[in-house]
Amino acid sequence: MAAEQGARRGPQRGNLAQGVIEALRQRIRSGEVRPGDKLPTEPQLTAEFGVSRTVIREAIAGLKADGLVEPRQGAGVFVLEPPLPGGLRLHEGSAHLLSSIIETLELRSAVEIEAAGLAAERASPAQGARIRECFAEIDAVIARGEPSDRADFAFHCAIAEATNNPLFPEFLGFLGRRTIPRSQLAEVGELPEGYLAQIQQEHRAIADAILRGDPSAARSAMRVHLQGSHERYQLLMELGRN
Numbered sequence: 001m002a003a004e005q006g007a008r009r010g011p012q013r014g015n016l017a018q019g020v021i022e023a024l025r026q027r028i029r030s031g032e033v034r035p036g037d038k039l040p041t042e043p044q045l046t047a048e049f050g051v052s053r054t055v056i057r058e059a060i061a062g063l064k065a066d067g068l069v070e071p072r073q074g075a076g077v078f079v080l081e082p083p084l085p086g087g088l089r090l091h092e093g094s095a096h097l098l099s100s101i102i103e104t105l106e107l108r109s110a111v112e113i114e115a116a117g118l119a120a121e122r123a124s125p126a127q128g129a130r131i132r133e134c135f136a137e138i139d140a141v142i143a144r145g146e147p148s149d150r151a152d153f154a155f156h157c158a159i160a161e162a163t164n165n166p167l168f169p170e171f172l173g174f175l176g177r178r179t180i181p182r183s184q185l186a187e188v189g190e191l192p193e194g195y196l197a198q199i200q201q202e203h204r205a206i207a208d209a210i211l212r213g214d215p216s217a218a219r220s221a222m223r224v225h226l227q228g229s230h231e232r233y234q235l236l237m238e239l240g241r242n
Helices: 002-030 042-049 053-065 097-122 125-143 149-161 167-175 181-188 195-211 215-241
Strands: 069-072 076-079
Touching: 002 042, 002 053, 042 053, 053 069, 053 149, 097 149, 097 167, 097 195, 097 215, 125 149, 125 195, 149 167, 149 195, 195 215
Parallel strands: none
Antiparallel strands: 069 076
16 A cells, blocks of 8 residues: 555656746746846745655756756755757657657667767776766665656766767757656656666666677667667557557
8 A cells, every 4th residue: 555655646746846847947938037046945945836845856956957957065056058059858848748758769769879889889997887887876766766767867878978979978968858758757657567677677788788898789788778668658658549
């Protein structure tokens, strides 16, 4: 019963955080809050939106991942200059969310499969350690029962960095964290049983191939991972039609 209640609370909290994100994003877009301005404090936002501090922290983390704000230690959270025109921001306001997720996975496949191969060829020891660290962080947040989409995005960004071609991490930065399908689960639905374990098994295969310097295996593992996600969300979309 406790597990079922927890499963129900997860999507609810995700919806609350998304509501805060959209409200603050609208203030930034409208110019009500300008680049360089400081956002209200965490207690002020908690009182304004009537949500917990955890929800506010998730919302700030989401805005940070999208490049809209920057938390500064001891000073607060500040609004950044807007992304350059043409920067890709996917899924915002999409009326066909699952279709958008699938389309984004296809786009990611076109870039990230090759990125994995280049990372296997070019990763420095420090970059390899970063990939390993990001993989371990996904394990840690899953063990704590926390959302793992941010750690997942960091893992893919670490691989992009390891290509030593700045356009690969720039591409992922344009796409933003919301391209990780799990960041959309508040809108899509609950995770199928065993989903996270399967994802981590795929991540492990990618990381292992990169760390042992095997480009062919790295490309293959990334292809399995992204195409597997494509198939899982395609199934979700088909079930939604029935």
